[in-house]
Amino acid sequence: MIYHSTRDKQETAGSREAVLQGLCRDGGLFVSDELSDCRLDVEELLPLSYKETAKRIFGLLLGDYSSQELSEGVEEAYGSTFSAPEVTPLTRIGENWLLELYHGPTSAFKDVALCMLPQLMSKALSGTGKRVMIVTATSGDTGKAALNGFRDVKDVAITVFYPEGKVSDIQRLQMITQEGENVAVCGIRGNFDDAQSAVKTVFSSGAGAELEKEGIFLSSANSINVGRLIPQVVYYFEAYKALRNQGVIRKGECIDFCVPTGNFGDVLAGYYGKLMGLPIRHLIVASNENNVLTDFIRSGIYDRNRPFHKTISPSMDILISSNLERMLYYMSGGDVELIRSLMQDLKEKGRFQIGGELLERIQEVFPAGCADDEKTRAGIRRAYEVEGRLIDPHTAVGYQVMQEKGEKGVPCVLLSTASPYKFCRDVYEALFGPLSGEADGFAYMDALREKTGVEPPEPLKALRGKTELHKDVIDPGEIGGYVMKKAMEKLGSET
Numbered sequence: 001m002i003y004h005s006t007r008d009k010q011e012t013a014g015s016r017e018a019v020l021q022g023l024c025r026d027g028g029l030f031v032s033d034e035l036s037d038c039r040l041d042v043e044e045l046l047p048l049s050y051k052e053t054a055k056r057i058f059g060l061l062l063g064d065y066s067s068q069e070l071s072e073g074v075e076e077a078y079g080s081t082f083s084a085p086e087v088t089p090l091t092r093i094g095e096n097w098l099l100e101l102y103h104g105p106t107s108a109f110k111d112v113a114l115c116m117l118p119q120l121m122s123k124a125l126s127g128t129g130k131r132v133m134i135v136t137a138t139s140g141d142t143g144k145a146a147l148n149g150f151r152d153v154k155d156v157a158i159t160v161f162y163p164e165g166k167v168s169d170i171q172r173l174q175m176i177t178q179e180g181e182n183v184a185v186c187g188i189r190g191n192f193d194d195a196q197s198a199v200k201t202v203f204s205s206g207a208g209a210e211l212e213k214e215g216i217f218l219s220s221a222n223s224i225n226v227g228r229l230i231p232q233v234v235y236y237f238e239a240y241k242a243l244r245n246q247g248v249i250r251k252g253e254c255i256d257f258c259v260p261t262g263n264f265g266d267v268l269a270g271y272y273g274k275l276m277g278l279p280i281r282h283l284i285v286a287s288n289e290n291n292v293l294t295d296f297i298r299s300g301i302y303d304r305n306r307p308f309h310k311t312i313s314p315s316m317d318i319l320i321s322s323n324l325e326r327m328l329y330y331m332s333g334g335d336v337e338l339i340r341s342l343m344q345d346l347k348e349k350g351r352f353q354i355g356g357e358l359l360e361r362i363q364e365v366f367p368a369g370c371a372d373d374e375k376t377r378a379g380i381r382r383a384y385e386v387e388g389r390l391i392d393p394h395t396a397v398g399y400q401v402m403q404e405k406g407e408k409g410v411p412c413v414l415l416s417t418a419s420p421y422k423f424c425r426d427v428y429e430a431l432f433g434p435l436s437g438e439a440d441g442f443a444y445m446d447a448l449r450e451k452t453g454v455e456p457p458e459p460l461k462a463l464r465g466k467t468e469l470h471k472d473v474i475d476p477g478e479i480g481g482y483v484m485k486k487a488m489e490k491l492g493s494e495t
């Protein structure tokens, strides 16, 4: 399978190289025109385990890895790292379904991909003599999942940038207590978009070229990396299989998914599943108050020139949704000239516009809706009080949008993207009001457990008493220098 840039079909790479590189040199994202030839018969997958399904999907999409490499990677990634035997269990929420994606080591769905990406990366590196510095901007969850996944991986180091003051107490603690010789964590004075843009600039700046002279290459663990996207396709198949195996739907019957969205990575993975033959009708795009995608899908106008809102679903506080570029590529039938000009407009004016048939095609597959914080809190309450389910604020955004956009008679699977305990303060306050005095994240964790009887995940409980190791905070403009310094420190002299 050959990958190429969304902006230029001549800019190509095999899957190993695409994983190592992360972003294309021209700033585009790796896509493949062969995706819709990679069809899978779901019926054949019904008896397979999560791991077996993953191997089948990876075998199709990551063609230049050997089946032994993929098999080893899958065993390592999903053998014992998830606390649920099904990896991503499907459970009920009212008339619909909740796909629980948060049973991994860092309690967010990012783990599903970030347990596998390091496997793919180190196998692609082996024997090349290259070393890689992973540079990642995080809105809160990718950072910890990537740190956990890449910790102590040979010939790889990782630097994570998070927006200081704009992640939850627990998310921050998870990152700044990260152990490991090859990790660096740093706060940014700004928001996620500032961090993400600065990171993208490092890739095209002189810093990258300087490091290459030392044999050190830059790569990304953000969902712009195909190695991040592809593992997420698996759980869409798993959800469908579970509904078939439980007799909820018949052969070939279509279902909907509702996906809380920021960078459009997770929902795009669902679209990949659809292109591969999974009977999906709608992929409902759910946004918080930063509803740039809702407006785009309704009007065809993507406009990031708007106030940035800090919400209780911080991992979705994003105004530049990177993977939209991939969706537009596929929806426009691979029109690289169009993508190039739209992305030029976005860069220069912060805005682009589409219309006509392209917009209609997008609207047919991706209904969109949004929920502000008040509506999100109402969603947390409704899920708990009416359905007896404790859900996190991101999932609650999706839950509210699902009520509006779902249809009776078509089963809808809501992707539950994080454990409520990562956001225990906001979840607790939505349900029971604020605790008195100066309560920290742990006080809320205890209180939430006491009131609901739901156990917090072990790794979150274990944060108590961990040492804060990473205290750097810098301006976005300093990111390039910081990456250079850390790369030399962690990978500079070969050992």
Ligand SMILES: *Cc1c(COP(=O)(O)O)cnc(C)c1O
Pocket (backbone or CB within 6 Å): 108, 109, 110, 140, 141, 142, 223, 260, 261, 262, 263, 264, 265, 266, 267, 315, 316, 394, 395, 417, 418
């Ligand atoms: C990252 C994240 C999202 C958004 O996922 P995208 O792939 O960026 O659309 C939603 N919920 C949670 C909890 C997340 O961590």
